[in-house]
Amino acid sequence: MILQFLWLFLISNKIFDIFVMNxxxxxxxxxxxxxxxxxxxxxxxxxxxxxxxxxALDLSEDTIRRDLNxxxxxxxxxxxxxxxxxxxxxxxxxxxxxxxxxxxxxxxxTKALSLLHDDQVIIMSGGSTNLVFAKLIPADLKxxxxxxxxxxxxxxxxxxxxxxxxxGGKMQKNAMVTIGMDVIQVVSKxxxxxxxxxxxxxxxxxxxxxxxxxxxxxxxAMIEASDRVVSMFASNKLNTKMPHGVCDLTQLDTIVTExxxxxxxxxxxRKSGVFIL
Amino acid sequence: MILQFLWLFLISNKIFDIFVMNxxxxxxxxxxxxxxxxxxxxxxxxxxxxxxxxxALDLSEDTIRRDLNxxxxxxxxxxxxxxxxxxxxxxxxxxxxxxxxxxxxxxxxTKALSLLHDDQVIIMSGGSTNLVFAKLIPADLKxxxxxxxxxxxxxxxxxxxxxxxxxGGKMQKNAMVTIGMDVIQVVSKxxxxxxxxxxxxxxxxxxxxxxxxxxxxxxxAMIEASDRVVSMFASNKLNTKMPHGVCDLTQLDTIVTExxxxxxxxxxxRKSGVFIL
DNA sequence: ACAAAAACTGCAAAATCATGCATTAGTAGG
DNA sequence: CCTACTAATGCATGATTTTGCAGTTTTTGT
Numbered sequence: 289m290i291l292q293f294l295w296l297f298l299i300s301n302k303i304f305d306i307f308v309m310n311x312x313x314x315x316x317x318x319x320x321x322x323x324x325x326x327x328x329x330x331x332x333x334x335x336x337x338x339x340x341x342x343x344a345l346d347l348s349e350d351t352i353r354r355d356l357n358x359x360x361x362x363x364x365x366x367x368x369x370x371x372x373x374x375x376x377x378x379x380x381x382x383x384x385x386x387x388x389x390x391x392x393x394x395x396x397x398t399k400a401l402s403l404l405h406d407d408q409v410i411i412m413s414g415g416s417t418n419l420v421f422a423k424l425i426p427a428d429l430k431x432x433x434x435x436x437x438x439x440x441x442x443x444x445x446x447x448x449x450x451x452x453x454x455x456g457g458k459m460q461k462n463a464m465v466t467i468g469m470d471v472i473q474v475v476s477k478x479x480x481x482x483x484x485x486x487x488x489x490x491x492x493x494x495x496x497x498x499x500x501x502x503x504x505x506x507x508x509a510m511i512e513a514s515d516r517v518v519s520m521f522a523s524n525k526l527n528t529k530m531p532h533g534v535c536d537l538t539q540l541d542t543i544v545t546e547x548x549x550x551x552x553x554x555x556x557x558r559k560s561g562v563f564i565l
Numbered sequence: 566m567i568l569q570f571l572w573l574f575l576i577s578n579k580i581f582d583i584f585v586m587n588x589x590x591x592x593x594x595x596x597x598x599x600x601x602x603x604x605x606x607x608x609x610x611x612x613x614x615x616x617x618x619x620x621a622l623d624l625s626e627d628t629i630r631r632d633l634n635x636x637x638x639x640x641x642x643x644x645x646x647x648x649x650x651x652x653x654x655x656x657x658x659x660x661x662x663x664x665x666x667x668x669x670x671x672x673x674x675t676k677a678l679s680l681l682h683d684d685q686v687i688i689m690s691g692g693s694t695n696l697v698f699a700k701l702i703p704a705d706l707k708x709x710x711x712x713x714x715x716x717x718x719x720x721x722x723x724x725x726x727x728x729x730x731x732x733g734g735k736m737q738k739n740a741m742v743t744i745g746m747d748v749i750q751v752v753s754k755x756x757x758x759x760x761x762x763x764x765x766x767x768x769x770x771x772x773x774x775x776x777x778x779x780x781x782x783x784x785x786a787m788i789e790a791s792d793r794v795v796s797m798f799a800s801n802k803l804n805t806k807m808p809h810g811v812c813d814l815t816q817l818d819t820i821v822t823e824x825x826x827x828x829x830x831x832x833x834x835r836k837s838g839v840f841i842l
Numbered sequence: 843a844c845a846a847a848a849a850c851t852g853c854a855a856a857a858t859c860a861t862g863c864a865t866t867a868g869t870a871g872g
Numbered sequence: 873c874c875t876a877c878t879a880a881t882g883c884a885t886g887a888t889t890t891t892g893c894a895g896t897t898t899t900t901g902t
Contacts, residue, residue, distance in 0.1 A: 319880075335598055338858080348882050353859070368597040369858065369889060438722065438731070442715050445738040454715070454743050456733025456751065461722040466731050474733065596890080615848075625892050630849065646848065646899060 317345065322355060330365055330374060337371040385439055387416045389522065392546050396520050397421035399565045400484070400544045403518060406430045408481040411510050412440055414465040415486025417520050419443060425450070434478055436471050436506070438464040460502070467502040475509040483514035487521040489528040490543070492556050495536035497529055504532035511535050520544040526553060537562050594622065599632060607642055607651060608663050614648040662716055664693045666799065669823050673797050674698035676842045677761070677821045680795060683707045685758040688787050689717055691742040692763025694797050696720060702727070711755055713748050713783070715741040737779065744779040752786040760791035764798040766805040767820070769833050772813035774806050781809035788812050797821040803830060814839050 317325070322345060330336050338356065342349040360367040366375045387393065397420050404410075407430060412418050414437035422443040429449060435441050436455040444452050457470035485507055489497045496519065498504040511517050511534070523545045537560040547554060549564045558564055594602070599622060607613050615633065619626040637644040643652050664670065674697050681687075684707060689695050691714035699720040706726060712718055713732040721729050734747035762784055766774045773796065775781040788794050788811070800822045814837040824831060826841045835841055 335595055337593060337595070349858085350860090350883080351881055354881085357860095366597070368595055370595045373595065373597045373601075436733075438715055438719050441736060442719065442741065445715065445736055445741050447738075452736040452738060454731070454733045454736055456713075456731045456743070456747075459718060459722055459729040459731055461724075461729060464719065464722050466733070470733075626848080627850090627893080628891060631891085 319355070322347075323359060326355060326359065326372075327364060330372065335371055335373045336365075340371075385416070385419070387420060390420060392522055393417050393420040394424065395546045396522065396544055397424055400518060400520055400542075401426070402565075403482060403516075403542070404429055404431070408432070409479065410434070411475070411478060411480045411483035411514055413437065413483070413485045413507060413510060414440065414463055417522075418484055418486050421484060421520065434475070434480065436466045436475075460500075463500075463503075465503070467500075467506060471506050472509050475506065475513055478513045480510075480514040482516040482518060483510045485510060485517065485519045485534075487519045487525055489530040490519070490521065490525055490537075491527045491529055492537065492560065494529060494533055495538075495540070496534035498532045498534055499530045501532045504534050507534045511539055516541045518542045518544065523547050523553060526557075596632070599624075600636060603632060603636065603649075604641060607649065609665060612648055612650045613642075616647075618648075662693070662696070664697060667697060669799055670694050670697040671701065672823045673799065673821055674701055677795060677797055677819075678703070679842075680759060680793075680819070681706055681708065685709070686756065687711070688752070688755060688757045688760035688791055690714065690760070690762045690784060690787060691717065691740055694799070695761055695763050698761060698797065711752070711757065713743040713752075737777075740777075740780070742780070744777075744783060748783050749786050752783065752790055755790045757787075757791040759793040759795060760787045762787060762794065762796045762811075764796045764802055766807040767796070767798065767802055768804045768806055769814065769837065771806060771810055772815075772817070773811035775809045775811055776807045778809050781811050784811045788816055793818045795819045795821065800824050800828075800830060803834075 325345070326336055326341065329341070336356075338349050338352050341347075341352045345352070356365070356367045356372045359365050360372065363375060365372045393416065396417065400421060401424060404425065410431055410433045412422065412433060412435045414435075418437070419439050422440045425444070425447060427448060429447075431449075432451040432453065433444055434453045434455055435444070436457070438459075441452060441454050444450055455466060455471050455474045457466035457474075458468045459465070460467045485496070487496055488499050491497075496507070498507065517535075517540050519540055520543070526545070537557065540562045542563045542565055543557065544565045545554070549558075554564050602622070603613055603618065606618070613633075615626050615629050618624075618629045622629070633642070633644045633649045636642045637649065640652060642649045670693065673694060677698060678701060681702065687708055687710045689699065689710060689712045691712075695714070696716050699717045702721070702724060704725060706724075708726075709728040709730065710721055711730045711732055712721070713734070715736075718729060718731050721727055732743060732748050732751045734743035734751075735745045736742070737744045762773070764773055765776050768774075773784070775784065794812075794817050796817055797820070803822070814834065817839045819840045819842055820834065821842045822831070826835075831841050
């Protein structure tokens with residue numbers, strides 16, 4: 289009986305040693321090492337607890353808290369009451385697309401809603417203005433829409449009454465649109481009533497111009513395929529220029545900006561014959 | 566001697582503590598973790614019940630209520646009498662796709678990452694499991710990926726080293742994938758090294774089966790176009806059946822589930838010759 | 843309308859945190 | 873070697889946050 293206890297005692301002593309080793313293992317740790325340890329622990333467990341760390345590293349909780357505050361201010365973790373958790377990946381979600389000046393764009397596209405009618409065949413290019421437009425298309429509109437923009441297709445796929453056709457091809461990843469010959473081929477076979485073209489730049493002489501060559505080609509094909517061509521953009525795009533031409537003003541039927549149609553900044557465009565909404 | 570017993574007592578206390586810790590697994594949960602747990606639970610079950618949460622987390626109902634109020638004021642959920650429900654009006658943001666049992670799916674697809682190599686040509690079908698897979702594809706993988714799923718294309722468009730080709734066609738809006746002859750035509754011309762097929766249902770006799778006819782046709786074409794066919798799914802899909810056949814087990818090269826490859830539930834599948842990861 | 847369940851309010855105990863201050867260790871310069 | 877300086881750490885103190893409980897109010901179902 290005694291022997292059993294003695295044995296247990298020895299065993300427990302061993303365990304105790306291990307404990308002590310673990311406790312004091314990190315005793316002479318530099319601050320940087322500690323931070324690394326904390327970050328590793330955080331990734332392992334999804335969280336760290338102040339008291340646990342103080343125990344594990346044999347330091348006062350105050351020091352741990354200071355560490356956590358420091359790491360928090362570096363945005364490496366998020367401090368919470370009792371410890372810290374992983375900083376939530378803000379842009380991990382590819383799917384939330386930030387739209388700059390969304391209110392302004394809403395104002396623009398709302399005007400263009402009057403151009404929509406049931407049973408139209410519509411082509412939409414990419415761009416955040418067109419995305420806002422897609423959001424605001426009335427739920428009861430019945431139409432066929434072609435697009436080659438992923439975000440716009442995502443948006444329109446929520447729409448109950450729209451026949452949606454995505455134009456496939458090689459993805460231009462930053463703009464999230466397809467480009468290339470496959471796109472041109474499909475677009476050139478469409479007979480659309482109306483197309484909505486985002487604009488990088490517009491001016492009197494060159495008309496619509498684009499920053500990318502491939503996009504400019506696709507837009508040319510869109511215009512060719514549509515009876516009516518509408519371009520929506522904010523007024524800061526007026527009188528600017530990009531390397532690749534898309535079409536001149538005579539090929540545009542309607543432009544839509546946030547300005548009053550009678551605004552003097554649009555005078556020259558109005559003279560060229562394009563309808564201003 | 567007394568000391569020995571004292572020591573034993575301390576040790577047993579420690580062991581006891583560990584037991585208690587395991588028993589009350591969530592006892593030392595940080596508030597932030599709790600909120601995360603609640604939100605996960607909410608997405609899984611579409612609702613949470615105050616009393617259930619109090620029981621599950623071993624906390625008073627008051628605390629749970631305070632949590633729910635807090636999350637409610639952050640607009641992350643909507644508190645109702647007895648618990649909380651998901652905040653509606655998700656039409657505001659089409660783009661955040663809720664993935665049920667994301668952790669389980671991560672476990673599955675992580676196994677499949679070993680099948681990826683540089684310079685492969687890959688076809689990916691739709692489905693949330695494949696979406697999780699797309700998220701976890703290493704940033705340094707250089708490959709060409711074909712897909713006809715909007716969310717997967719969105720996800721992969723963030724990937725710097727992947728040539729991404731979207732297969733266009735008519736959109737099946739609820740699944741956010743393209744379907745139809747256009748898709749078949751493109752797929753049948755691809756010569757892919759490997760394809761990853763989501764599964765609605767799988768069983769020994771019929772193999773892969775699908776709920777939609779069109780999808781089943783597309784998947785047939787995918788299999789035809791690929792040297793190697795991989796299907797990833799959770800084990801609850803095992804031994805279920807849908808109306809439209811895709812392929813039998815002999816046409817599958819690899820299946821991946823969250824189960825251990827030696828699990829007895831996979832015995833019959835293993836016998837059929839398919840490799841189980 | 844009434845009883846039971848759920849929710850809210852105020853309160854107190856406990857845990858956690860921020861701050862100021864003293865101590866220590868390491869370091870650079872004379 | 874000594875001194876002054878700085879950074880890091882621990883401790884004391886008071887503030888803040890969290891949590892459960894008791895009592896009251898609101899909601900729900902019958």
